[in-house]
Amino acid sequence: MKDFINKLYRNHSLIYKGLLFVCTTFVIVYLFPKSGKFKYNFEKGKPWQSENLYAPFDFAIKKSEDEISAEKKAVTENATLYFDLDNGIKSAVDEAYKQEFQKTFADSVPNRRLNHLYNAGQAIINDIYDYGVLDENYNFSNDRTIAILDGRVKKQDGLFSDLTKQDHLTTIINSDLSKENLQDYKTVFTSLFFDLIQPNLKFDKVFTDKALQESLDKIIYTRGSIERGTLIVAKGEVVQGDKFQILKSLELEYQSQVWNQTSFYWVLFAYTLLVSLALLMLLLFLRKYRPDVFDNNTKVTFIFFNIFLMVFLTTLVINYNSKYIYVVPICIMPLIFKAFFDARLGLFAHVITVLLLGFIVPNSYEYMFLQIIAGIVTILTVSELYKRANLFISVGQITLIYIVAYFAFFVIHEGTIETLEWTVFGLFILNGLATLFVQPLIYAYEKLFGLVSDVSLLELSDTNSKLLKELSNVAPGTFHHSLNVANLAEASANEIGANAMLVRVGALYHDIGKMKNPTYFIENQSTAINPHDELSAKESARIIINHVIDGIEIARKNNLPDRVIDFIRTHHGTSLVYYFYVQHKKDFDETDTADFTYPGPKPFSKETAILMMSDSIEAASKSLKEPTTTKIDAFVENIIDKQIEEGQFLNANITFKEIQSIKKVLKLKLANIYHLRIEYPE
Template sequence: MKDFINLLYRNHSLGYKLLLFLSTTFLIVYLFPKSGKFKYNFERGKPWQSESLQAPFDFAIKKTDAEINSEKQAIKDNATLYFDIDDKVYERVLANYKSEFQNVFPDTLDVATSALFFAHGEQIINRLYSKGILGDDYNFSGDRNIIILNNNIIKERTQFSQLIKQNQLTNIIDNSLLDDTFKAYKTDFVSLFYDVIEPNITFNKLFTDRVIQSELDKVAYTRGSIERETLIISKGEVVEGDKFQILKSLEAEYESQVWTDSNYYWVIGAYTLLVSLALLMLLLFIKKYRPEVFENNTKVTFIFFNIFLMIFITTLVVNYNSKYVYVVPICILPLVLKAFFDARLGLFAHVITVLLLGFIVSNSYEYMFLQIIAGIVTILTVSELYKRANLFISVGQITLIYIVAYFAFFVIHEGSVDTLKWETFGLFILCGLATLFVQPLIYAYEKLFGLVSDVSLLELSDTNTKLLKELSNKAPGTFHHSLNVANLAEAAANEIGANAMLVRVGALYHDIGKMKNPTYFTENQSTGINPHDELSSRESASIIINHVINGIEIARKNNLPDRIIDFIRTHHGTSVVYYFYKKEKEINSDLDVYEFEYPGPKPFSKETAILMMCDSVEAASKSLKEPTSSKIDVFVENIINKQMNDGQFLNANITFKEIQSIKKVLKHKLANIYHLRIEYPE
């Protein structure tokens, strides 16, 4: 049992990665659709690439969305309209007419004329209410069939044009008073009618909508059926027209059929295998090509978290409305990974993520092609992310690639641009705008995961930061030395393609530990007094060596990132404080060299190796007397060759060719510093 616990403890890092791998796999599979997937890929207007296909079971042919929408619209346009009539209105109008007639017409009219006028007005009212007067001006076509209801009982069937609208009343009344007998009293008649006439017909929208919905519910979503073993399409036949719709119907039927528990678990198992294979390839890639990332559980967690986050967001959007899938800014993933790691890892993780998303989205080939091309463009165009203009330019290029690629796919599928959905281009623009969110996202990730991006490195490289200002005040010589080393290291990193910004920042902070005892280091001794003269060689060596430990403590106190602290830890590797070792050796021949060695570790990256070389060369160059080109060449060769012989670069992924390039840069830079001229032959 004890051995087992020890084994777990020794392999706890690997165990964590296994747990992370399994949990990410299960979470992704949980998001996937739990149904079968149609195994054939086909596109409208393209030849059928697979073998001749026969119907595996009976299924109905589904109508297209356009057909269904057309049928529904026809039902709405031709549906019978229902209106309510109020019979009491007619009775009330007649009663009001009788009472108001005497008030309107003068008493001077003789009885016969008065009776004639009254009867004529009554005829006009009867004519109006024989058709019905609408309360509002409804915007229906005149040929629409209507049904007039009286207490929900059908009273009359007619057309909408037969009803009288409010704006038609004046013309009808005027036309009824054209006879010379009534002309003199036309104004009185019109005034009387407008006082007493009321609308008696109202539109029953609730009942009409209910009837229309009942008709809509009867719409069939299928047209015909295909029996089992019926030939659907032959190999090489073009997929178009009814063939395309039958294949779409088969695909929908296949993916929506009810699965048994056995089928369900088989599908889940198959998804799990595919997802685990994809994530395993990513882990193996990181282990083989980015071992420093693989050893850091936080970084591996960060990568897996971002992959799951992209899949999670895309799943939410697809479940809401799949047409918005291109709004999801997938290119944030390679942007973020490139900012914290490198382009190669960013692109590999992006491709793995897009392959997994192919299980979720419709038209997966088109989607994956667009996203992989966009990811490649992201990696190729985005550089120096800390420069704001670069991000905007890159996002513009990514958006343009999306639009161009989508346009090409659409033309291939449809054969023309007549039905091009321009709003999709708007989705790509929204995706580009969402990609700009990568800047605050990077900042959040730095705080959550303790990572460092080029944006933070740029901030740390400012010599007006609190820590560097303190260094320049307490140890001005060390500060000047650090600036010189930073310039040398940056030039060397650019020469071999290393991270120049990272090595520059590391160089600026690598000697901050000297602030604790600044006068014990020669570059800060301005008075000519050397405090080491009063100390033993062991004590002096201890103070010199401890500037590394002190630097780490100061860095942690000031919350410097671990990537910068690595430069402080490794800039002397496991080298020996040779001056004091040799001095003590003269007194004690049995001296143990380990007492005068730096604690290490040795440099374990190109950047930390570059800093060790530049730091040693810059510091030692101050001892050169009457420097010449040949002296500088020999000087640089000796220092770096000694470091190589001591095995200081064995853990760094740096080649002999790159070391030779760094030597060349250092020789050239030192020659410029000392303003050497070419030595002409006499």
């Protein structure tokens, strides 16, 4: 059991990567659509690019969305309106009319005339309440059919225009009195009925909506059917009209009817295989070409998180509306990876992500082509991301590439620019604006994952920063030495294509440990007194060696990134403090070199190897007497060749050719520092 636990502990890094790989795979598959994907791509009005397509099974032709919408609209507009009738209102109005009529008309009116007036008024009431009086003025069309319900029992049918509106009472009264030649009594009857007439119809919205829904449910969503084996579309035939609708019907049927529970699991399994293959290729790439990234679980997590984030954002947009697919700034990812790692890793991860998205986006070939081309342009154009102008220029170029590529695809498909969708160009511009968000995103990632970008390195290179200010005050000689080393190292890094900004920052901070005992280092000694004269060679060596350990402590206390601390740890590698070693050897025959050896580790990158060379050359150059070109050349060759013989660069991915280029730069820089002139013969 103990051996098993020890084995797990030794392999915990690989186990973590395995769990991360599995979790990322399942989360991405979870985001993907789970139905089968129709294997043909087609667009309305464009030629059919695949082979002749025959119906694989019987299926119904589904109506288009426009047809269904039109039918629903017609049903809605022609639906019957239901009104509830209050029977008691009419009887109450009749009774009230009898009483008010006697009060209104004086006894002086002859009986015959009085009966005529009474009957005319009763006729007006019957006319008003023929269908009923509405309780309010509803905004319905006059030709809408209506049904009057008496206790949920349909009593009468008609049109909405048959119902009496309260603002139409005067019109009805005037019309009926004109027929009876009683216009002289218009004012009297209008005043009388104004107080008598009460509404007896109320719109029943609940019942009307229920009846409407029943009518909508009866709509048939198909028209005709296609039998198995029927030719649907031939190669090269333009997809439009019924052909397009038949293909859409087949696609929908394929995704809904064909997929049973067993098929669902097979689709899930197939998606898992493809996604895991893509992510496995990324892990293999990291292991073979970026072992330093592969060994760092935080960096691997960071890469997988960004891939998941792009898939997540894209699926969100597709679920909302797939026509906005190009708003998602996919090119942010290669920008971020280039800022934290390198261009090759950024492009590889970008391609893997685009391949994953090809499963779920419409017109996948067009989408993948545009995104891969845009990713390549991103990698090729964006340099020195910390310079704002460079980012704006690169984003403009990326947006232009999107627009040009989309325009070309559109012309190929349509053969004309008359129907060009200009709104898509607006989406590309929004994409470019979203890509500018990369700067704050990089800052957030630095805080979340503890990574370092060129933007942070630029801030650290400021000699007015708190730590470098302290170094210049406490150990001015060391500060001046660090500046010279930074200049030498930066020039060397530019010569071989290494990260010049990183090596410059590393050079500025590599000797901050000397602040603890500044006077024990010769560059900070302003008097003839040397404190090492009072110490043994072993004690002196320990103080010199400890400036590496002290530097690491100071760096961690000031929250310097690990990439910068690496330069402090490695700038002396495992070399000897040779001067004190020789001094000790004069007094003791047997000397243990461990007491005079730096703890290491050896440089493990081009940048750390450059710093070791530059630091040794700059420090030793102070001992040159009457420097000449010949002396400087021999001096540089001897120091670097000795480091090679000691195996200091065995762990660094630097070649002999690159070392020769660095020697050339260092010789030239030293010659410029000492202002050498041509040596004339005497």
